[in-house]
Amino acid sequence: xxxxxxxxxxxxxxxxxxxxxxxxxxxxxxxxxxxxxxxxxxxxxxxxxxxxxxxxxxxxxxxxxxxxxxxxxxxxxxxxxxxxxxxxxxxxxxxxxxxxxxxxxxxxxxxxxxxxxxxxxxxxxxxxxxxxxxxxxxxxxxxxxxxxxxxxxxxxxxxxxxxxxxxxxxxxxxxxxxxxxxxxxxxxxxxxxxxxxxxxxxxxxxxxxxxxxxxxxxxxxxxxxxxxxxxxxxxxxxxxxxxxxxxxxxxxxxxxxxxxxxxxxxxxxxxxxxxxxxxxxxxxxxxxxxxxxxxxxxxxxxxxxxxxxxxxxxxxxxxxxxxxxxxxxxxxxxxxxxxxxxxxxxxxxxxxxxxxxxxxxxxxxxxxxxxxxxxxxxxxxxxxxxxxxxxxxxxxxxxxxxxxxxxxxxxxxxxxxxxxxxxxxxxxxxxxxxxxxxxxxxxxxxxxxxxxxxxxxxxxxxxxxxxxxxxxxxxxxxxxxxxxxxxxxxxxxxxxxxxxxxxxxxxxxxxxxxxxxxxxxxxxxxxxxxxxxxxxxxxxxxxxxxxxxxxxxxxxxxxxxxxxxxxxxxxxxxxxxxxxxxxxxxxxxxxxxxxxxxxxxxxxxxxxxxxxxxxxxxxxxxxx
Ligand SMILES: Cc1cc2nc3c(=O)[nH]c(=O)nc-3n(C[C@H](O)[C@H](O)[C@H](O)COP(=O)(O)OP(=O)(O)OC[C@H]3O[C@@H](n4cnc5c(N)ncnc54)[C@H](O)[C@@H]3O)c2cc1C
Numbered sequence: 001x002x003x004x005x006x007x008x009x010x011x012x013x014x015x016x017x018x019x020x021x022x023x024x025x026x027x028x029x030x031x032x033x034x035x036x037x038x039x040x041x042x043x044x045x046x047x048x049x050x051x052x053x054x055x056x057x058x059x060x061x062x063x064x065x066x067x068x069x070x071x072x073x074x075x076x077x078x079x080x081x082x083x084x085x086x087x088x089x090x091x092x093x094x095x096x097x098x099x100x101x102x103x104x105x106x107x108x109x110x111x112x113x114x115x116x117x118x119x120x121x122x123x124x125x126x127x128x129x130x131x132x133x134x135x136x137x138x139x140x141x142x143x144x145x146x147x148x149x150x151x152x153x154x155x156x157x158x159x160x161x162x163x164x165x166x167x168x169x170x171x172x173x174x175x176x177x178x179x180x181x182x183x184x185x186x187x188x189x190x191x192x193x194x195x196x197x198x199x200x201x202x203x204x205x206x207x208x209x210x211x212x213x214x215x216x217x218x219x220x221x222x223x224x225x226x227x228x229x230x231x232x233x234x235x236x237x238x239x240x241x242x243x244x245x246x247x248x249x250x251x252x253x254x255x256x257x258x259x260x261x262x263x264x265x266x267x268x269x270x271x272x273x274x275x276x277x278x279x280x281x282x283x284x285x286x287x288x289x290x291x292x293x294x295x296x297x298x299x300x301x302x303x304x305x306x307x308x309x310x311x312x313x314x315x316x317x318x319x320x321x322x323x324x325x326x327x328x329x330x331x332x333x334x335x336x337x338x339x340x341x342x343x344x345x346x347x348x349x350x351x352x353x354x355x356x357x358x359x360x361x362x363x364x365x366x367x368x369x370x371x372x373x374x375x376x377x378x379x380x381x382x383x384x385x386x387x388x389x390x391x392x393x394x395x396x397x398x399x400x401x402x403x404x405x406x407x408x409x410x411x412x413x414x415x416x417x418x419x420x421x422x423x424x425x426x427x428x429x430x431x432x433x434x435x436x437x438x439x440x441x442x443x444x445x446x447x448x449x450x451x452x453x454x455x456x457x458x459x460x461x462x463x464x465x466x467x468x469x470x471x472x473x474x475x476x477x478x479x480x481x482x483x484x485x486x487x488x489x490x491x492x493x494x495x496x497x498x499x500x501x502x503x504x505x506x507x508x509x510x511x512x513x514x515x516x517x518x519x520x521x522x523x524x525x526x527x528x529x530x531x532x533x534x535x536x537x538x539x540x541x542x543x544x545x546x547x548x549x550x551x552x553x554x555x556x557x558x559x560x561x562x563x564x565x566x567x568x569x570x571x572x573x574x575x576x577x578x579x580x581x582x583x584x585x586x587x588x589x590x591x592x593x594x595x596x597x598x599x600x601x602x603x604x605x606x607x608x609x610x611x612x613x614x615x616x617x618x619x620x621x622x623x624x
Pocket of ligand 1: 014015016017018020038040043045048049050125126127156160176182185201202278342343344370372375376377381382
């Protein structure tokens with residue numbers, strides 16, 4: 001096929017999904033001339049599955065993306081139709097924001113942001129080949145013959161690469177939502193020596209909300225007080241729409257059981273590996289056979305559509321079976337399916353082939369992000385896109401890569417898990433994956449990351465000033481509460497009223513706030529001097545005071561963790577020549593090339609004895 005030069009950029013981003021959008025906005029905002037390509041501009045920031053952003057662990061990622069100067073938090077604050085803080089009955093480490101999104105509005109807002117961004121060109125077109133010379137990527141070729149050159153290419157092809165849809169024992173090449181799959185690029189990547197493997201995910205049917213009977217369901221309203229995702233927003237107004245809760249029953253399960261043989265998943269047609277944490281209904285009925293019912297949520301897809309999403313009911317059973325078992329669910333008896341459920345299988349890489357900067361080990365200047373790296377989820381994709389974009393810009397400037405470690409952010413946990421430990425199924429973030437989660441709360445993401453985002457040149461001056469003001473406000477308020485003493489005569493009537501034990505001498509407001517039954521808002525009754533503060537600030541003040549002891553314990557653990565992270569390993573160390581290392585460890589260390597002793601210790605197959613060998617070798621090198 002003949003090709004012709006259409007343009008030269010510093011950065012080309014292949015894919016305008018959640019990863020691609022963050023990557024391209026980051027490189028353009030860091031002053032790099034950037035081109036972002038998508039096979040179909042209707043797929044820009046498409047919410048191909050659940051119509052929501054955030055949730056447990058995922059909400060933390062969105063906050064961290066925002067704190068670093070990313071876009072997802074700002075966009076969902078413009079496109080949400082319901083907002084809830086999850087897990088509020090549990091500790092602050094797992095409080096997670098989740099917002100229902102109007103899918104069309106989310107897509108339009110993100111597309112508008114791309115269109116308006118300086119230094120960024122958005123184009124529709126299919127990349128069919130990578131240009132690689134002497135192991136370095138140089139650009140891309142389009143199916144039109146157009147050639148674009150660049151110093152760096154970021155691949156964020158999502159669930160489109162080599163994608164195939166499965167419904168019952170039928171399957172066909174297709175991307176999500178009836179969009180075209182990306183087949184040629186998959187072949188090209190294999191041709192350049194990039195190993196690909198098959199993963200899969202699934203989505204439930206979309207049905208007409210007006211055909212459902214909500215009287216048979218439990219309403220799930222949004223929170224009265226809306227907490228914005230972005231630290232750039234203090235207060236948000238929205239006429240919220242509800243979600244609805246209902247349950248499957250034995251009739252549902254029986255129909256599913258009777259048709260296991262017709263499920264692509266069970267029929268063995270699908271070779272791709274699916275996510276344990278997003279099981280299909282076949283999976284649930286099979287794996288949790290003792291469960292009488294499974295909960296599902298009816299979630300509106302937007303304000304200007306009657307389509308609703310049936311969360312928790314993805315399947316690859318044929319349409320006739322879908323129609324039968326959905327109708328057994330209370331409230332869905334008369335449903336009309338407008339988009340059948342399906343499973344999708346697609347190509348992705350093994351993230352062990354990536355550096356912590358998300359650059360591919362086999363092709364220099366080629367960065368990878370999102371579902372293409374073996375993760376699953378809009379938020380996981382966006383977080384990787386942001387880091388890949390930042391590092392692509394730094395690579396062009398010959399600067400040190402921007403690495404966030406697992407004690408600093410969920411983004412650090414996500415990328416370290418993928419690149420150091422690897423994954424054999426679509427990886428999704430969870431709070432349980434973070435060792436230091438009391439420090440990695442969603443309310444303090446800016447305190448942990450905005451300074452770093454400012455130093456790499458992504459965080460705007462306005463955002464930086466807001467961060468500094470918030471930081472000062474938090475410090476001032478904590479010290480004021482520590483210094484403000486209330487006497488028994490002032491405090492005891494209040495304490496009696498709320499059933500808390502009396503005091504017999506003057507104590508600080510902070511001391512009272514440390515009582516589990518007392519909140520910052522409640523304390524206002526005996527704290528007339530306080531100044532109005534934003535929800536963001538109040539939350540962080542309360543947690544820092546109430547969990548002070550636990551927080552300092554975790555800070556000590558992090559000090560120990562950082563010690564090992566700071567013990568750097570030479571990038572060109574010849575592990576095969578290090579006597580005392582076991583063969584498996586030599587192979588793993590040579591493949592993954594860890595940056596530090598800390599990262600080496602997290603590689604599966606590298607034992608504490610192997611780490612000792614590395615420590616002794618480092619000691620010898622330092623002495624020399
Ligand atoms: C059916 C389905 C079910 C899902 N279920 C879940 C779930 O249960 N839980 C969950 O967390 N997540 C789920 N997801 C995943 C979620 O949609 C993805 O994680 C997220 O969209 C990944 O974002 P991304 O940016 O990596 O890729 P995507 O959003 O898929 O975007 C990829 C982009 O790359 C472009 N592209 C691809 N190839 C080319 C090419 N050759 N040339 C130019 N452009 C190209 C596409 O046009 C698109 O713009 C599901 C997705 C699908 C499709």
